[in-house]
Amino acid sequence: MTRDSLVRIEHLDIDYRQHGVWVPVVRDVSFELREREMVSLVGESGCGKTTLALSILRLLPERESAVRGGRILFDGSDVLRMDPDGLRSLRGGRISMIFQDPFSSLNPVLTVGEQVEEVLECHEGRRDPARVKSLLERVVLPDPSRIYSSFPHQLSGGQRQRVMIAMAIASSPKLLIADEPTTALDVTVQKEILDLLTRLQDELGMSVLLITHNLGLVAERSHRLAVMYSGRLVESGETAAVLASPRHPYTQGLIQSLPRIRRTGSRLPMLPGQPPELSRIPSGCAFHPRCAKVFAPCSREIPPLKKMGSSPDSDEAVACHLFGGPAS
DSSP: OOTTEEEEEEEEEEEEEETTEEEEEEEEEEEEEETTOEEEEEOSTTSSHHHHHHHHTTOSOTTTEEEEEEEEEETTEEGGGOOHHHHHHHBTTTEEEEOSOHHHHSOTTSOHHHHHHHHHHHHHSOOOHHHHHHHHHHTTOSSHHHHHTOOGGGSOHHHHHHHHHHHHHTTOOSEEEEESTTTTOOHHHHHHHHHHHHHHHHHHTOEEEEEESOGGGTTTTOSEEEEEETTEEEEEEEHHHHHHSOOSHHHHHHHHTSOOTTOOSSOOOOOOSOOOOGGGOOSSSTTGGGOTTOOGGGGTSOOOOEEOSSSTTOOOEEOOTTOOSOBO
């Protein structure tokens, strides 16, 4: 691991069992998350983003999933080799996660205060109503005393997501994983939630892994960007550089499909076709049936993720036969 690396995933392979058959979900994924930075993981639904995130906390369903290879290093320790006590300390303590749907993540029969206090009791051995109300105030919830005594169904979607964030930061984690944290929220609330996460990251000095399919959400906030397609990383680099000059045809298609105010009176570009089913991933590059730049090697050989910058420390990498260079 590099000097400031917090998480390093190395050549990770994960399978899921579907109808009694094991199918690949994540294949040969390697990437790094450094201290105090935000990395965005983007791609269409079903590409493996959430599976990758859950694997960092070893929250994948035991009987229906299998890690076939690779390592997940957190602060130098391999999460895949941790014993139950180590995992208990990790989950909700050193690493916290915000899930897609706050309503299904919260217990409907417990008040907000009881649920946040459970986090403190689990990791600090105490219940502290004043501390809970302070956390609710920190995530900009109005009238913390009322929210403390409320049940989840009495709150709006944005308020429930703020409660989830309060629970996530209760133990001052080093890493916060935010899995589609703005799903089903209106545009104004989406911005408020992302602004809150950015502010908390700076105040707490934590790293953030932001998972989303919306490139428009990551442009101004994340330091680096990683793009997944059919279980593989296809491009990564500094966010501004990738958005300004995407190399992989898939990344180019995602960016071109973003709505723009100036693009009036014309049809919105779109990627042709659909992502393949995980049980029927094409040979070679999985994107080649949808790619306008396909040529002979694309259907035969899986392109390795290759470093593209001139410096050995460059973050830029792409998995495409259109580009040469040594494999990373």
